[in-house]
Amino acid sequence: MDSDGQTPSPTSKRIREDNAPYVLDVPATRKRRKLVSSLATTVKKNVAKEAAKVENLPEDSPPHCVVSRASEQRMVLEFAHVISGSTPDKELDRLEWSWGLPYNTLNVDTRRNIHTLAIDLHRLFDATKDNKPTGWFWIPSDDALGLLRTMYGVYVDAGNQTGGTQNTRHAPNSFYKKSTKFTYRLIPLPDMMESWSVRRYEGDSDAPFDPEEIQQSVYPFTDLPDIELHIPYHFVIVNTGKKLLQLYGHGKINYARDFHFLGVDDFLTRDLMDNTLDIYAAWMSSTPDPQWLTGEPYDDPKQDPPVDQRRKGGAGSDRRGPGKGGRSGKKSASGSQPPNTGAAPSGGQVGRRCTTSKSLAPSDSASYIEPLELADVSSKGSEDEDEPFVDDEDEEYEDEEWLEGLKEWVNGVWTATRRVDVARDGSGSEAEATMVGVLPDLARFKGVNETSL
Incomplete structure (x- = not known):
């Protein structure tokens, strides 16, 4: 960021990357273990x-x-x-x-x-x-x-x-x-x-x-x-x-x-x-x-x-x-x-995690991250098929400490890669950059096409 607080104009490579959908690509753990320092x-x-x-x-x-x-x-x-x-x-x-x-x-x-x-x-x-x-x-x-x-x-x-x-x-x-x-x-x-x-x-x-x-x-x-x-x-x-x-x-x-x-x-x-x-x-x-x-x-x-x-x-x-x-x-x-x-x-475990098909766009807040869905891999032989209450596999990713860390990570990534749009009036001045999680106008809401605004 320049001394005047403005973000430098992005290169064409960065613009092409920013125009692409943002996919939450967290490296998968080889085997699912504790995601934070303590159990959820x-x-x-x-x-x-x-x-x-x-x-x-x-x-x-x-x-x-x-x-x-x-x-x-x-x-x-x-x-x-x-x-x-x-x-x-x-x-x-x-x-x-x-x-x-x-x-x-x-x-x-x-x-x-x-x-x-x-x-x-x-x-x-x-x-x-x-x-x-x-x-x-x-x-x-x-x-x-x-x-x-x-x-x-x-x-x-x-x-x-x-x-x-x-x-x-x-x-x-x-x-x-x-x-x-x-x-x-x-x-x-x-x-x-x-x-x-x-x-x-x-x-x-x-x-x-x-x-x-x-x-x-x-x-x-x-x-x-x-x-x-x-x-x-x-x-x-x-x-x-x-x-x-x-x-x-x-x-x-x-x-x-x-x-x-x-x-x-x-x-x-x-x-x-x-x-x-x-x-x-x-x-x-x-x-x-x-x-x-x-x-x-x-x-x-x-x-x-x-x-x-x-x-x-x-x-x-x-x-x-x-x-x-x-x-x-x-x-x-x-x-x-x-x-x-x-x-x-x-068979497998009921409650095994599968990611959703929806991706996270740059305009989406971390709060828009879809919850991971359950895949009923098999109705037989699962580890918890006879349990009447919610399994820890269903909730282990919902630990508040981990979620806050995820939000901070998404925020940091988007802040580092956010693009700057040229103002519509053609003056060449840079539009205000907005971080993930701050919703100043309709452009920040899901379903609104930013490029059309």
Whole structure:
């Protein structure tokens, strides 16, 4: 801009560019992750709603740590991803392929991948040293062994002793039917031996705080109950399986050294850990079809339905024999899930974003940006097809902080590229330049042709 405040006359190249429609061309994220420094408010609300539903609490109940049961008034809480937002693209490709999803549709910011943890437990959940985990992980409770054995039969090449894969595409949601509650046990790694970060409030969360109701747990935290979450098993398999693979590769888990507290009565938990490692290794060993990787419509070959591995009277592994009990022999391993023999639908996520066909013209304010529309990619096999309220995928781009940043970006781009029209009177004086968002006359309203004014 000149010292007199006037914008220099644009070159012919700039004029040609300005006459073209302005297209909001933000580089697409390879996989959709957090768009701002924190999760969108709507995502957090949906996570809290899901957690409240699991515990049969009112939907507007404040969030609390799923381990300690402490609310944000009593402890600093954070929203923790199960599948990390920094997961490499190749790993996400293999998960999408194995889970029967369309290419580039897995959203790690879905509420089904996030739970609330106290800040110290969150740090331990993600803790690593020399690229190996040092904190803790979730493992499905004993009564889920039959379901994981069914998943094992679908994904894992049992004849391969080094984590082989059948390269099968199968929607994990099909294993759960309509289940929305999933039970887990907290398993610590040896580096937590001196940690005192695990405690649990056993009092009524709605009653006045009672310090006597705080249960302090010490390693190996076997006095903690099994914990119900809204996080489906396949998300936890990714987190826990990756940790186990980093520690043991495709070899055997060293229970005597690292999990000595898993005694005779915990053989089902050991089987669950073995299956979790093998299933995750199978997913990571899969080979997506090059045609699928193009993002074009892909037809899956017809597959046989999975063989249900759940047994009456016990679900122990073949190596240890059918069991009748979990921790302390108190748990039945018959499995509470209904049998499932249906083939998995291969479909996508309802709520996947598609941009609108309309473009943003230079005369449009940032407020004219059309909201992103929902594409119902598939009516089956979606991540949230059975949910009654708005999904976080539907709202994750509506975070106010992100929208304000977008407005500023659009404003800055248009300010830097705005053109100056020659006045109609032919005097050669320059017309006043107007920034995006300021509407001084009809020329700034959508549908009015500026060149005709």
